[in-house]
Amino acid sequence: MAKTTVKQDVVDILRARKALQIKKCRRFVKVVDLINHLEDLHLHTRFKDIPKRSQDSSQFSTKNLQLMFDTLIEEDPESKLLQKIENERYFFSRKIKGYKKRNVINDIEFVEAFLAQDEVKFRRGVRMGKEAFNALYETIKNDTIFVSKSGAHQRSIKLQMIVALTRLGLYGNGKSNKRLQTVFGIAHGTVDKYFERFQAAVLRLQSKYVHWPSCSERKKIIEKHYREYGLPDCLGFIDGSLISMYKGPGWHREKFFSRKMKYAMQSVFICDSDLRILYNESGHYRSMNDPGVMSYGIFHSKIDEYFEGKEYVVGDSAYKRTSWCIPIKKEGQDGGLTHSDEKFNYFLSQARVRVDHCFAALKGKFASLEVVQVTVNSRDDVLHMVKWLQLCSILHNFCLGYDTPSYIAELIDKFQKSHEDINKCFTVEYNRRVEFTDDAEGCDVEDAHDSNGIFNDETDSDTKWRALKERVLTEKGYSVAMSYGPQPPDDY
Incomplete structure (x- = not known):
């Protein structure tokens, strides 16, 4: 049996319901169209002297009826829900508990608070002193890895350094992505992304x-x-x-x-x-x-x-x-x-x-x-x-x-x-x-x-x-x- 996602299952159910509604409406329109046709035959045989325009006015317009049904189907809540799900990449919200989207000011405040710790706590966190940390930042800050090709600005380089250095200094499960995402309030995959950027920048210093x-x-x-x-x-x-x-x-x-x-x-x-x-x-x-x-x-x-x-x-x-x-x-x-x-x-x-x-x-x-x-x-x-x-x-x-x-x-x-x-x-x-x-x-x-x-x-x-x-x-x-x-x- 082929594997499906929750999103695909919901989309399939909503599409089936919408298709059933459309099918019922089309059947009704066909019935009305058939009634109109029979009515035409009856009027043509009994009232030959009545003008054709007068005969048409006494019948239902199937074209208008079809447009009315189409509008009702599209305005149906289930149809709107289907359209919304199809237009979004993820069915469930990707928001992580405890995670909030930071802006530049938030990053600056976080880094400043981290650097404000005493030397012992700071060294315990990133495995180096403040002087070494700042010197390393000055050494790698202009590396091209920290410039996004898409044009969007990356998060603070110092924040990325803190995440990567913390990972290097931890043992066992402590350095896992799930543990670090909780500590720093970032997404699971972001931990790997920050570490890979930091690693690429530092490895370029090997010859020195x-x-x-x-x-x-x-x-x-x-x-x-x-x-x-x-x-x-x-x-x-x-x-x-x-x-x-x-x-x-x-x-x-x-x-x-x-x-x-x-x-x-x-x-x-x-x-x-x-x-x-x-x-x-x-x-x-x-x-x-x-x-x-x-x-x-x-x-x-x-x-x-x-x-x-x-x-x-x-x-x-x-x-x-x-x-x-x-x-x-x-x-x-x-x-x-x-x-x-x-x-x-x-x-x-x-x-x-x-x-x-x-x-x-x-x-x-x-x-x-x-x-x-x-x-x-x-x-x-x-x-x-x-x-x-x-x-x-x-x-x-x-x-x-x-x-x-x-x-x-x-x-x-x-x-x-x-x-x-x-x-x-x-x-x-x-x-x-x-x-x-x-x-x-x-x-x-x-x-x-x-x-x-x-x-x-x-x-x-x-x-x-x-x-x-x-x-x-x-x-x-x-x-x-x-x-x-x-x-x-x-x-x-």
Whole structure:
């Protein structure tokens, strides 16, 4: 059975009633016309001498009768109701409870009232301070996306920004259209429209705010990292992060299932000590690990362009030693950890933890990244998630110029505390599985060593790792002795 709407059902009923009225009127007119015809025959036979005009005046005019019926039908209330319904697009009123159509003055009053809040409440609402909000407005206000092609004026740009930023900062059902339409008194679809405009305007800023540093910028970053951590030629810190999906995808479902027992998209970030995102690559299956993303993604083809000389980034033990990556040494690698290896790992970890702080600040500010509510049924849906992440990354870097260190520290602290128990639970389960796998399958090829604990095939990357370790420990006043055993507690 074909699906119909309420409007179509009502129109069909009213049309049927009108057609029945017209049919009855036409039958009556035909009867009157037949009576007139019989009357003509009778008069013609009995009163031949009476003039034709006199005969016609004694009969009903069917033409006038038809016009009278047509007028009565059109004036009927049901006919007028039918005409009204057919001329309107929607049968029911689209007015939403609590929604009232605003004009320019209403928008100005709303924005002014919102900006009049104290800094804490304002930041809680749009996830940035007033200074950053106004600066962002000045940056995107002239974007063509905020100019309607139809010529009609859009709502206030600041109002659209408030709606979009509020959506980015909420978690779970809080950022749903129905919840936001109630909060802001706008239509359901308007929430999406405002968000899409804001997203398009901000994404055009990506080349300015999220980009690989230039030669002069890299020099400043390297100098800063050397002052703070004693790591020469260090450009940044690398790690991966999961962007969870709120339900299992319909497209390559099994490939997005992660070790944390949920469906997620894999992404890899490189940041500096200021938590500024230098590079972000996402859109990969969760079944691909962090090193896999960097080895087979876009980044791999740009290594020669991004790194010069001895420049490198610091990663965790999941990454391989390469010309551009200095990872933390694994426990079973190269015959085990020496005292100097543990010391060097400690200094690398002190610096590398900044990428974890970057994730905490990013997701702590924009809680929508915890679970992105996008139904993934195609590659285009994955790209939608990628754009969401890019949008938050751009805003993160933009706000770094305005956020105070205390506020950033507060974001990091709250995020890490809220995820501490969850991460501990998954880490224990994951480590148990890794230990079981290692016992069953043995060491990886790159971790193979002989009975004397000496690495069999030392590459240029291994040489670079050892040379950097020797330099860092020497400059910090530590010995580079290759001894094994427990680390003395007074070494740190």
